[in-house]
Amino acid sequence: MDINISQKPAQPGAPNFFESGLIHDLNKVLTIILANADMLMDDLPIFGQEWVRAKRIQTSAMRASDILDQAINPLRKPRQSLACVSILTLIQEVLEVLQSILPAGIEVHVDSRITRDKILADAAQIFEVLMNLLINAVQAMEGGEGRLTVGLDEVALRDRPDNPKCPSSNYLCLEVRDSGPGIPQRVLDLIFEPYFSTKEKDRGLGLGLTLARRIVEEHGGSITAESQPGDGTVFRVLLPYVD
Numbered sequence: 001m002d003i004n005i006s007q008k009p010a011q012p013g014a015p016n017f018f019e020s021g022l023i024h025d026l027n028k029v030l031t032i033i034l035a036n037a038d039m040l041m042d043d044l045p046i047f048g049q050e051w052v053r054a055k056r057i058q059t060s061a062m063r064a065s066d067i068l069d070q071a072i073n074p075l076r077k078p079r080q081s082l083a084c085v086s087i088l089t090l091i092q093e094v095l096e097v098l099q100s101i102l103p104a105g106i107e108v109h110v111d112s113r114i115t116r117d118k119i120l121a122d123a124a125q126i127f128e129v130l131m132n133l134l135i136n137a138v139q140a141m142e143g144g145e146g147r148l149t150v151g152l153d154e155v156a157l158r159d160r161p162d163n164p165k166c167p168s169s170n171y172l173c174l175e176v177r178d179s180g181p182g183i184p185q186r187v188l189d190l191i192f193e194p195y196f197s198t199k200e201k202d203r204g205l206g207l208g209l210t211l212a213r214r215i216v217e218e219h220g221g222s223i224t225a226e227s228q229p230g231d232g233t234v235f236r237v238l239l240p241y242v243d
């Protein structure tokens, strides 16, 4: 396997002229989608089946707009806007967005053992973490065949030497597990580094895991990866419950 730190643009991560135009045009399209979804929701009976569909269009367009904002300047620190968030709803939303690019041979499972579903978090940011982990998992299962599992569990931790300021001892443990080829140890040591990628230039910038780690740590949590080459990969995200 060739391991390359992706070639950095002159201003790392900054969109070039062509991309800036594309982002501008995409933003215009999203504004139209959002405005129409809003109008539809106003016209439809609230919580009816069609209203729920319009709501999904609105939510997905808002998420896409957040992702685009982040794409304009990938290393910009976004403002955190905390709210009480249902992790199961977020997972559902991400899976719905992914549905359209998911190869038919990849089975998706959600394995939840939690009794508390709510965390205090920035929904858009946790959405981005989930998206980055799931897209990596799908990309890893190159033949378009495999198993993708999102696991949820509750853990109580006594000592958190890696994050002593942690606000909680009760954590939500979110796992993203794939049955891809796994990651050799020498690569595993580098995956959270900015601009580290083993992918073709047009498939990866090497920022997904760097941003995921930053977001998770800003939420008082941690992210780790475990992999046996040939036996898939599991990313484990701990996020504090509010006690």
Ligand SMILES: Nc1ncnc2c1ncn2[C@@H]1O[C@H](COP(=O)(O)OP(=O)(O)OP(=O)(O)O)[C@@H](O)[C@H]1O
Residues within 6 Å of the ligand: 132, 136, 137, 140, 178, 180, 181, 182, 183, 187, 191, 192, 196, 197, 198, 199, 203, 204, 205, 206, 207, 208, 209, 210, 233
């Ligand atoms: N589930 C996985 N299975 C195998 N390798 C993985 C997996 N997730 C991440 N990696 C490895 O970690 C590297 C860094 O991942 P990261 O998400 O940061 O960047 P990327 O996917 O290459 O690009 P970007 O996310 O910016 O599009 C990947 O290039 C890949 O080598």
Ligand SMILES: [Mg+2]
Residues within 6 Å of the ligand: 132, 135, 136, 204, 207, 208, 209
């Ligand atoms: Mg990635």
